[in-house]
Amino acid sequence: MSKKSFRQAINEALRQEMRRDPRVILMGEDVAGGRGGTGVKDAWGGVLGVTKGLQTEFGEDRVLDTPISEASYIGAAAGAAATGLRPVAELMFVDFVGCCLDQIMNQAAKFRYMFGGKARTPLVIRAMYGAGFNAAAQHSQALYPLFTHIPGLKVVVPSSPYEAKGLLIEAIRDDDPVIFLENKVMYDDEEDVPDEPYTIPFGEANLTREGDDVTIVAFGRMVNFANQAADRLEKDGISCTVIDPRTTSPLDTGTILDCVADTGRLVIVDESSPRCNLATDVAALVAEEAFDALKAPIRRVVPPHTPVPFSTVLENLYMPSVEKIEAAVRSVAAYHVKEEA
């Protein structure tokens, strides 16, 4: 056990699975760096250095720098998965999915169904998501709702280094296509992570706080925000349960409903665009299945429906924050159903 960053946890998961299983390969733009040239190889290791050192250990046959053509290499990865390899393809910024959505949505996600259950597609697509990096509208989106919407895909949004390692190993060992989304602001976050390989099952939410008054459901980086808000609120006597669903597909609806049944109050924190996102999905679930348990309206802490702004000031304003979560929790905690006149 030692302190590892989110970046190191992912690198270690890839390395350990590549050692364990020769069918695991990596593909993506500059995942090593230097292919086709005469200079230094593997100096780059991905745009934020997550895959650094893997080509040096596993060679150019297993760590492939691809051309800047998402359609070609995501398609190739889907085909390689269907024919016996276990590729981990890196899309760099998830915003680039526009260039290869057919390969994901109509091909990889549908093979199992179109071929009568006879095809397996053990494909992992890793990508960075999220605002907070001043990367502007085309490099800052949180597109997990887009993938969650597509049946046949599993979608993972890890919230910490420990979670990232165990969920990525689970993703690589899974026989279905998995979209694994890493918040680009979290790569330097550190915590204790076991040195050995381990797996965290999909569809099993984690409760990072347990309380009696308000349930907070948060995704990815927002889990940390929700924890901070919960710790502040605790001092004022408002105790919160914080749910990290870990995967948006499958979604652990049972845990969410159980916790809402206990607290009767729900705040959902989702940094993706507010229309048809996970917050609306969870709100619909609870309104339908746990209406009688609710003691207050459901509150969503989400950004406005606009492209992510480039300006730091505007980006900060756009993002959910600890303060916004705290305010939402206070409002539902203070809410009382009005007596009929």
Add this chain to the structure above:
Amino acid sequence: MSSNITPITMPKFGLAMTEGKLASWSLPVGTEVSAGDELADIETSKITNGYESPAAGILRRQVIPEGETIPVGTLIGILADADVSDVEIDSFIKNFNDNFSSGETKDKASEETPRRIVEVDDLRISIQESGNGNEGTAVLLIHGFGGDVSNWMLTQSALSSSHHVIAFDLPGHGESTKQVGDGSPEGFAKTVESLIKILDLPNVHVIGHSLGGAIALELAKSSPELVKTLTLIAPAGLGQDINMNFINGFIEADRRKTLEPVLQYLVHDKNLISRQMVEGIIRYKRLDGVINGLKTIASASFPEGKQAVSLRSTLEKFDKPSQILWGEQDEILSAKDADGLPSTIAVTRYPDAGHMPQLEQAAAVNAIISSFIA
């Protein structure tokens, strides 16, 4: 003046503890307390435990309010006689805190847990050493099924003041290799024997808990020369019955909700099983190879729901000092298993403890072990 003032500080439960939460004060300010009275409930990342007063006096101040998390050694309260003035207490608190904050960074480095890996017969065994290596015979702590060195968190530090103490994770457990061989107590005893030799110890005081007790007995059978004394805490190997709801539940439960009631079999005071303890065991069980290892151990040691090996005669024949400690409320192995043994073997039973008296009655267990190995 201040000789009548006793500072109460955040205790250190186990070597890995760096901070604790003052969950609640057990007594109001102004209460007259005796040494051993419970002052507060302290919550750590591993366990919630009552903190017993180290001295007698009147609880004059609660310096830290309930709910705060603070570093080990922080002043949390003041015991003093009635004739000590408030002014004296105020100046004592100020002095203490001024000195404490200046020493804090230095303490942190020296309190790193002394863990290291020892290669034993192709296995990587994680050991945790403490105490003085040159003083007398070393103490070896062997945990039970599903446990790890943290089972000794209240034992190891207490014994370290007088002895070199070695706790380790059995194969398949904690931070050691997850291969368990045939999973039998006899197989584990061979690993323990090799560990003792690699550590270059002529012999050791062996303390074994639960399945670790059966392993200690196997060691006493195969290599009696390595065992100076034998302390068995709720040991396996003396009877037939075992609570298979615990064994099977421990292997199968994969969520906090299902695992927590299983872990509650371990203790009489169910509040001891903290959220963090359950989470720690779930994380352990997710490591590659752990579940298979535990299944192998369970089927080797408890096939058909009964204990496979009887080591009663081994204990009866063993000619070195031996003692047994057992919680009467044990829900996993019955304290009755210690009935009918020769009178040379001292049996101590704790009315208010379950399967882990070393946690639930730590002070009493530490005292009896200390005098036994003195």
